[in-house]
Structures are given as C-alpha cells and as structure tokens.
Amino acid sequence: MLAELSARLCAALRAEGLPVGADRAARFARSVVAVSPRTADELYWCALATLTADPSDVELLDRVFDRVFGELGVELPSRAASATRTGTDAAPDSSAARTAQQASPPGEREGHREAGRRGDGDGREVRTPTLGAAVERLASRDFAELDPDELASLVEAMRRFRIATPLRRSRRHRAAAAGRQFDMRETLRRARRTGAEPVLLRRRKQRLKPRRLVVLCDISGSMQAHARAMLQLLVSAAGGAEAEVFTFATRLTRLTHVLAADPVTALREAGQAAPDWSGGTRIGESLREFLESHGARGMARSAVVVVISDGWEAGDAALLGEQMARLARLAYRVVWVNPRTAKPGYRPLAGGMAAAWPHCATVVSAHRLDAIGELVEAIAADRK
Structure with a gap:
C-alpha cells in the first residue's frame, strides 16, 4: 500500500509540473525504505528531502501531498502492523498516539511542518547522526580505563576521523x-x-602530494593501553593505514605491513610481531636505531613524525635529547603524544620528556576518544 501511494504522489507531482524524474523517485523510494515512515508527517519529510530541489517547490509539494494523503484520509501502516506481518517484535510506541497523529487533519500537519522549518521546539525533531549512548560514555574515559572489549567498541567512532598530513610539492x-x-x-x-x-x-x-606520516609508538608497560588505542586509530581512521608505523620498548619493530588488516587482527598480529610488548623503555636508543636504519635515509625527511610515549626513559636522557634534535632537523614537524600531559599542572621537569620537549612542534595528550581531535589537527597543521 505504501509503495502504491508513494508512486501516486510522484505521478501527481509530475502532473503538476514538478520535475520528478526517475532519479528523484528512486531517492524517494530509498528514503522510504530506510526510514519506514509510520505517519503521514514522516513520509512528508522523506518527500521534502528527496523530491524538491528549490524552496519554490515546497508549496507545490504541500498542496499535492495534502491532496493525495490528507484529503483522502489515508493512514500509513505502522511499524507494529509491519512487525506483526513479518513475525518481529513491535516497536514500543503508543498505538493510541500513532493513531491520533495519523488522523490529524492537513492543517494541523501543516503547522507541524512550519514549526519544523522554523526550528521551533514544538516541531518534529530532525534526527542527526550521533554517537551511541555506550560510545558517548566511553568517549570521555581514559584509554587506560578501558578493557579490550570496550576499546574494540570504539572502532566505528574512530573511523569518523580522517588523518591527513600537509601537502608538499612533488617532482x-x-x-x-x-x-x-x-x-x-x-x-x-x-x-x-x-x-x-x-x-x-x-x-x-x-x-602536490601529502607528506609522509611516520609513527613511533611506545609499547612499554606504562603505555600498553594507550599504545593499543593509538594503533587501533591508525588502522581505523581514514588515511591512518598509509602511515609508516614503528613500535619500540627495548627494541625497534616495524609494523607497517601488519597494520594493513582489520583492527582486531592488526592488534593481535602487532603483539606477535613486537616481542618487547609491555617491556622496558629505551626511547633514545630506539630513536637512534630508527634514524640510522630508516629516518636519515629518507623516511623521516620532510615527514610528519608522531612519537607516542609518556617519556619515561630507562636509558640515557641526554641521548634522547640528541636523537630528538636530529629528528627535528630531518622532519617537517614532530608531534609528541603524551597521555600524562592531560593531568592538571603537568610540567616536563625531568627525565626523557624534559629532554625531548624543546624539539617537539606540538605536544598533545590524545588520552581518550574526545581528545583525539587535537592529535588529528596537530598532524594536519602546517609548520610555522
């Protein structure tokens, strides 16, 4: 019945002079299938979004819609009726409220539409894509507080980020x-x-082409939870999989080829490929190995280099300062991700972070989902 009435609406609009061709009719049909309208008002919003292309078309749509549905007093099938026919559970909406809304006269529906267009609170709510309630709750929690299942539930939210580096001139x-x-x-x-x-x-x-992104991620015991979150972000976010990724604790391991898989598989294989996961931390020696084996040969030249570490150096802090100075001269920008900087009053007064801080273009925390935006912006920023 709904398909027949929708086709009648498109035909009536064409007869009145609105250019409702096959493309608009197809979009209208897809929106009806996606929304499954329970009331004439919900069907009207589907029609308004897909069958009109100019504000001047709205008046004609209102007139034809009321003629096809309002004056005929047609009631649309509810979700509950559809669920009864298909054997699924009915939606927990009040049937009395649906009946009252479906039976509302055209003038009353017109008032709802006008209120919705003006943005009044009494008009019909327009649904916008938002994070689910569970993800919203997890978004404000530190990655160190999340268990593996909770972290995995953030994959879809991380896919909404786009990691992009500044452009450079190519040859x-x-x-x-x-x-x-x-x-x-x-x-x-x-x-x-x-x-x-x-x-x-x-x-x-x-x-013009994007600059190379190189990520050096600390996987020592103090960074285990945040390292998993950052690697999951690189696998999930658009553009993140194109990065050159290395992990380090007591040794340097290249994981670029491992992170080409889906997030769950990538994290599992990353743990197998990096034997020093949750080990000690020798940041300076790992940076020296990276620069001598990969960075100075071209990988770090004019690249955006992201170092993910809390700065707890078990080795020589002076060596870390020397290697960071070398890296800063080679790279376009060095972004350091330290989740401990989110704590109020944090200051890099001693240890590895104090040695590395002067050579960083930006230091961000990215310690939870709603703080990842600052990391994405830091990666995309141009050098000042």
Whole structure:
C-alpha cells in the first residue's frame, strides 16, 4: 500500500509540473525504505528531502501531498502492523498516539511542518547522526580505563576521523593553464598539428602530494593501553593505514605491513610481531636505531613524525635529547603524544620528556576518544 501511494504522489507531482524524474523517485523510494515512515508527517519529510530541489517547490509539494494523503484520509501502516506481518517484535510506541497523529487533519500537519522549518521546539525533531549512548560514555574515559572489549567498541567512532598530513610539492608536474613553467615537450607535440608552428604555449606546474606520516609508538608497560588505542586509530581512521608505523620498548619493530588488516587482527598480529610488548623503555636508543636504519635515509625527511610515549626513559636522557634534535632537523614537524600531559599542572621537569620537549612542534595528550581531535589537527597543521 505504501509503495502504491508513494508512486501516486510522484505521478501527481509530475502532473503538476514538478520535475520528478526517475532519479528523484528512486531517492524517494530509498528514503522510504530506510526510514519506514509510520505517519503521514514522516513520509512528508522523506518527500521534502528527496523530491524538491528549490524552496519554490515546497508549496507545490504541500498542496499535492495534502491532496493525495490528507484529503483522502489515508493512514500509513505502522511499524507494529509491519512487525506483526513479518513475525518481529513491535516497536514500543503508543498505538493510541500513532493513531491520533495519523488522523490529524492537513492543517494541523501543516503547522507541524512550519514549526519544523522554523526550528521551533514544538516541531518534529530532525534526527542527526550521533554517537551511541555506550560510545558517548566511553568517549570521555581514559584509554587506560578501558578493557579490550570496550576499546574494540570504539572502532566505528574512530573511523569518523580522517588523518591527513600537509601537502608538499612533488617532482612530478601536471598541465595547468596558469602554470609558472612552460612545458616545451607538450608545446612541440601540439605544434605538429599546426605545421610545426607553436601557436599555443603549454604550461605546467608541480603536483602536490601529502607528506609522509611516520609513527613511533611506545609499547612499554606504562603505555600498553594507550599504545593499543593509538594503533587501533591508525588502522581505523581514514588515511591512518598509509602511515609508516614503528613500535619500540627495548627494541625497534616495524609494523607497517601488519597494520594493513582489520583492527582486531592488526592488534593481535602487532603483539606477535613486537616481542618487547609491555617491556622496558629505551626511547633514545630506539630513536637512534630508527634514524640510522630508516629516518636519515629518507623516511623521516620532510615527514610528519608522531612519537607516542609518556617519556619515561630507562636509558640515557641526554641521548634522547640528541636523537630528538636530529629528528627535528630531518622532519617537517614532530608531534609528541603524551597521555600524562592531560593531568592538571603537568610540567616536563625531568627525565626523557624534559629532554625531548624543546624539539617537539606540538605536544598533545590524545588520552581518550574526545581528545583525539587535537592529535588529528596537530598532524594536519602546517609548520610555522
């Protein structure tokens, strides 16, 4: 019945001059399936969102909608009726309230619509995508307080983040009408069409590409929970899987190939690939190994380097300061993630964090889900 009435509405709108083609009708049908409207008002909002393209179309839609549904006094099937036919449980809505709303006259429905357009509190609520109640509760909790199942439940929320680094000029070029350089090869190639006369000079400019993202993650005992959360973020967030990822505690381990899988598999394989998980911390020696094996050879050059660690150095803090100075000279920006900086009054007065702090462009906490935004912004920021 609902499909027949929806088709009748589209046909009536076309007859009145509204350009409801196959594309709009298909969008309307998809919205009806997704929303499963229980009342004429809910169906109206589906029609308003998919069948109109200009504010001037709204008046025509109102008139035709009221003629097709309001004047005929048609009641839409409720979820409870649909559930009875399909054998599922009915929604816990009041049937009396649904009947009263469905039987409301066109004038009353029009008042609800106008209130909704004005944004009045008495109008129909417009649903917007939000985090679920459980995720909202976990979003304000420190990652160290979450068990593995609670952390895994944040995967979908982490997928909403997009990790993007600043752009840089590459060595490759592309054609551009306003380019600063002349493309002589393309100019001469085009001249073959005009008797070898270069009638039009072709121009080009350098392509832009994202800077490389390199992540060095501390997986020592004091950082175990936050390390898992940060690795899960890299696997889940858009663009995070493109990063070069290393873990360190007492030794350096490259995990880039491991983190290409889904979050659960990636974390399990990361634990197997890094034998020093939950071990001690030798940040300075790990940074020196990274720079000598990968960073100085090109991986860290002009890259955004993110170091995830609480700064508890079991080795020589002076060595850490020296290696951080080398890294800062090579990298575009160095972002340090230290969950302990979220504590009020935190100051890096001693140890590894004191040695590393002067060489960091930004220090963020990213200790819980609702604090990850500052890390994403720090990665995307340009160097000042």
